[in-house]
Each structure stands twice: as structure tokens, then as C-alpha cells.
Amino acid sequence: MKGPTAVLQLAMLLMVVFGAAALVPRDLQGQLLAAAFGLGAIVLIGLAALAWLRRPPGAARSVQLLVLLAAASASLATAVFALRAEHWVPMTYFVAC
Numbered sequence: 001m002k003g004p005t006a007v008l009q010l011a012m013l014l015m016v017v018f019g020a021a022a023l024v025p026r027d028l029q030g031q032l033l034a035a036a037f038g039l040g041a042i043v044l045i046g047l048a049a050l051a052w053l054r055r056p057p058g059a060a061r062s063v064q065l066l067v068l069l070a071a072a073s074a075s076l077a078t079a080v081f082a083l084r085a086e087h088w089v090p091m092t093y094f095v096a097c
Contacts, residue, residue: 030089037079044072
């Protein structure tokens with residue numbers, strides 16, 4: 001029963017974070033999105049390192065490492081995109097929610 005409770009708490013935390021992000025002025029939303037996705041990339045790289053260190057060698061470890069590194073690179077690319085494309089920031093914010 002701990003799993004569904006944790007998922008519900010995560011969803012509530014995300015609602016609070018994105019609700020607070022709505023209070024940020026429009027000209028700073030691109031920087032906020034870039035910071036959030038950059039932080040996500042750092043966390044995913046850390047998780048990839050832990051997955052590589054903690055799992056026994058095998059195909060599952062390699063697949064998990066590749067998935068986490070792909071997600072980290074996608075998050076980093078989204079951070080760069082949010083900084084460079086001013087007119088796409090509202091769309092990116094909507095998709096991130």
C-alpha cells in the first residue's frame with residue numbers, strides 16, 4: 001500500500017511546484033524551465049551512476065543505464081531549447097505540466 005500513496009504525494013508535490021511556477025513573470029519562465037530541466041538532468045545522471053554501481057553486471061544494468069542516460073540527455077536538450085526558443089516557452093511549460 002506504500003506505492004500508491006507515494007505516487008499520490010508525488011503528484012501533489014508536482015501540482016504545488018507547477019502552481020508556484022505560474023507566479024513567475026513571463027520573461028523569466030524560460031529560465032525557470034531551463035533550471036528545472038537542468039536539475040532533472042543532473043538527478044538522472046546521478047541515478048544512472050547509482051544504477052551502474054549498485055546493480056550486478058548484466059543486460060538489465062546496461063539497459064537501465066542507457067534509459068537513464070537517454071532521459072538525462074533529453075532533459076538537458078529541453079533545458080537548452082527553453083533558453084534559446086522564446087516563443088516556444090508557453091508550449092514547453094504546458095507540455096511539462
